Amino acid sequence: MIFSSIFFIFVFLPVVLAVYYLVPFRYQLKNLVLLLASLVFYAWGEPVYVILMLLGIGINFAGGLEIENYLQSGRERNAKVACIVIVAVDLAVLGFYKYYGFVLENVNAVLPFDIPYHELALPIGISFYTFQTISYIIDVYRQKVGAQRSFITFGAYVCMFPQLIAGPIVRYSDVEKQLAKRTLSVEKFGDGAMWFLRGLGKKVLLANTMGSVFDAIMALGAANTSVLTAWIGCFAYTMQIYFDFGGYSDMAVGLGKMLGFEFMKNFDYPYTAKSVTEFWRRWHISLSSWFKEYVYIPLGGNRGGTKKAVRNLLVVWALTGLWHGAAWNFIFWGLYYGIILCVEKYILKEGLAKLPAVCRHVYTMVLVMLGWVLFSSPTLGRALSYTGTMFGIGGSGVADATGLYFLGTCLVPGTVSAILCAPLVYKWIPRITRAKEWYKQVAGAVIYIGIFLVSTAYLVNATYNPFLYFRF
Amino acid sequence: MMEKTREKWGYKKWGYIRNGLVVLLVLFVILDLWGGRGGDADMETLVAEVTKAAGMEGGRPAGARMVKRFYGLNPGDYESVVLYAPADNMDARELLIVKLATPSQREEVEKAVQGRLDVQLDSFDGYGAEQTALLEAHVLRAKGDYVLYIVHERADEAGAAFEKAFR
Numbered sequence: 001m002i003f004s005s006i007f008f009i010f011v012f013l014p015v016v017l018a019v020y021y022l023v024p025f026r027y028q029l030k031n032l033v034l035l036l037a038s039l040v041f042y043a044w045g046e047p048v049y050v051i052l053m054l055l056g057i058g059i060n061f062a063g064g065l066e067i068e069n070y071l072q073s074g075r076e077r078n079a080k081v082a083c084i085v086i087v088a089v090d091l092a093v094l095g096f097y098k099y100y101g102f103v104l105e106n107v108n109a110v111l112p113f114d115i116p117y118h119e120l121a122l123p124i125g126i127s128f129y130t131f132q133t134i135s136y137i138i139d140v141y142r143q144k145v146g147a148q149r150s151f152i153t154f155g156a157y158v159c160m161f162p163q164l165i166a167g168p169i170v171r172y173s174d175v176e177k178q179l180a181k182r183t184l185s186v187e188k189f190g191d192g193a194m195w196f197l198r199g200l201g202k203k204v205l206l207a208n209t210m211g212s213v214f215d216a217i218m219a220l221g222a223a224n225t226s227v228l229t230a231w232i233g234c235f236a237y238t239m240q241i242y243f244d245f246g247g248y249s250d251m252a253v254g255l256g257k258m259l260g261f262e263f264m265k266n267f268d269y270p271y272t273a274k275s276v277t278e279f280w281r282r283w284h285i286s287l288s289s290w291f292k293e294y295v296y297i298p299l300g301g302n303r304g305g306t307k308k309a310v311r312n313l314l315v316v317w318a319l320t321g322l323w324h325g326a327a328w329n330f331i332f333w334g335l336y337y338g339i340i341l342c343v344e345k346y347i348l349k350e351g352l353a354k355l356p357a358v359c360r361h362v363y364t365m366v367l368v369m370l371g372w373v374l375f376s377s378p379t380l381g382r383a384l385s386y387t388g389t390m391f392g393i394g395g396s397g398v399a400d401a402t403g404l405y406f407l408g409t410c411l412v413p414g415t416v417s418a419i420l421c422a423p424l425v426y427k428w429i430p431r432i433t434r435a436k437e438w439y440k441q442v443a444g445a446v447i448y449i450g451i452f453l454v455s456t457a458y459l460v461n462a463t464y465n466p467f468l469y470f471r472f
Numbered sequence: 473m474m475e476k477t478r479e480k481w482g483y484k485k486w487g488y489i490r491n492g493l494v495v496l497l498v499l500f501v502i503l504d505l506w507g508g509r510g511g512d513a514d515m516e517t518l519v520a521e522v523t524k525a526a527g528m529e530g531g532r533p534a535g536a537r538m539v540k541r542f543y544g545l546n547p548g549d550y551e552s553v554v555l556y557a558p559a560d561n562m563d564a565r566e567l568l569i570v571k572l573a574t575p576s577q578r579e580e581v582e583k584a585v586q587g588r589l590d591v592q593l594d595s596f597d598g599y600g601a602e603q604t605a606l607l608e609a610h611v612l613r614a615k616g617d618y619v620l621y622i623v624h625e626r627a628d629e630a631g632a633a634f635e636k637a638f639r
Binding site for chain 2: 048051052055056058059062063065066069082086089093096101104105108109114215216219220221222223224378379
């Protein structure tokens with residue numbers, strides 16, 4: 001089940017919200033409703049892997065209490081061992097389901113014989129909920145948070161459906177108080193509904209449209225792709241992935257608000273960044289901050305000299321790439337950014353800031369778009385081939401009829417997408433929806449109802465509704 | 473003595489519970505591997521489900537020579553290959569399902585499919601708008617030991633049936 005589906009919008013969500021608001025105002029009850037609804041949500045697509053998730057919840061729940069007990073008894077060493085063991089179990093499960101096929105594939109490529117293996121289905125959302133449980137265990141060990149004493153509340157935290165399958169990665173410390181006490185109000189519900197509808201519109205109207213352009217261009221094959229077509233394809237994917245993932249994150253934030261939670265925003269207009277460093281402060285914020293807190297800083301961060309700092313950055317970015325997928329192109333994508341970040345930090349330094357803002361923005365967007373070519377290609381070879389085509393190597397000339405056709409096709413959605421990458425339009429929204437004048441409020445309602453109706457029409461008709469970050 | 477035992481149980485009980493759950497987790501993973509959830513749909517069932525979803529039941533699969541001619545693949549290198557070739561030169565509809573002998577073959581099959589797709593797009597370029605549209609909307613999926621490639625009006629339904637066969 002995904003948020004941008006007719007069943008979720010018209011059946012699951014209304015039923016869950018109705019039950020959630022009808023149960024008496026005791027947080028354990030509301031958390032129980034949230035937990036059960038989330039298990040149903042997850043089981044809809046993965047009935048068997050609900051068991052895996054419940055076992056993970058149980059292990060981390062018991063583990064948190066175990067660590068706290070040891071710390072309270074002064075048994076620091078036992079607490080540390082327990083922390084290491086539980087994190088290792090979490091990583092082992094993630095590593096096994098996500099990477100063992102990749103590892104064996106590469107081992108088989110080197111060995112003179114093949115080690116046979118069964119490829120397993122990837123449990124949906126495992127990358128997200130595993131990182132949540134790891135952050136919980138480490139924070140309990142660091143005594144940043146107290147261990148959760150209610151299995152229901154802890155389960156609700158780990159698998160709450162707004163962020164279960166596609167983030168944001170919610171740290172326990174950010175929602176600890178909200179799990180015990182949160183505000184439910186008409187205003188918050190309305191705010192949540194607006195976030196949800198904005199996300200739905202981004203996903204269904206923009207991401208899917210740009211995605212179909214990208215897929216059509218990819219289907220042409222290298223020999224039929226001109227420079228113009230290749231850049232349009234790259235631009236289309238750049239827009240698709242942002243509105244797809246950003247849209248889904250907006251929906252998650254909106255659903256959280258409707259349930260009384262405040263989640264951190266996961267995207268902060270990343271395509272307005274004027275350096276790659278800034279881009280990564282704005283893109284998938286919950287993931288980059290997780291890696292900073294639990295990998296980069298424990299490795300030593302930028303203390304210990306430039307060499308160590310560079311090593312730590314490259315390790316973090318290789319892992320970031322690997323988190324995104326079990327394939328070499330993801331690892332190289334991560335390292336690509338690691339290298340660029342090192343160059344910006346240690347070579348370009350203040351020099352980059354001296355350039356005009358437009359130049360910095362173009363520089364950033366070109367590097368980000370080339371990064372997406374690596375990210376989206378099934379193999380390294382395809383990535384290199386496509387990049388070559390973008391610069392006139394191996395394609396069908398600079399511009400051709402196909403390129404002009406695609407330019408015409410995505411001129412309007414592309415322009416709208418580009419405008420909506422910036423905060424300008426979003427700044428107007430509260431001026432309309434929170435205005436005292438009745439006609440502004442009506443206009444706001446009309447806009448949101450329009451987004452809802454058009455998105456629903458698209459969903460009813462659409463055969464094309466992928467979600468790119470689902471595979472994590 | 474009783475007090476010491478109770479105290480030991482007090483702070484170790486969560487450790488015992490945790491260990492018990494880890495054992496259950498390991499058992500689950502072993503059962504999952506053994507059951508082969510990700511990769512073991514029966515080829516015959518898979519072909520039946522996919523052709524049914526695409527409305528291609530009753531069609532006759534093509535022989536090994538066609539597989540070699542269209543894709544450059546030697547069927548003998550794979551566990552099993554089923555091809556429903558286009559009916560004639562003006563038809564773009566096609567279905568290929570390959571059961572890999574080893575997972576490392578996946579990339580070469582996908583490359584062969586891409587090559588076939590490029591050739592077909594070239595063939596219909598400029599005069600076969602319908603065929604070109606069908607080719608552009610093709611479905612190429614890989615799951616477990618299987619690769620599916622289909623060009624058909626109901627390619628999406630066939631793709632969904634392919635995915636469903638693995639649940």
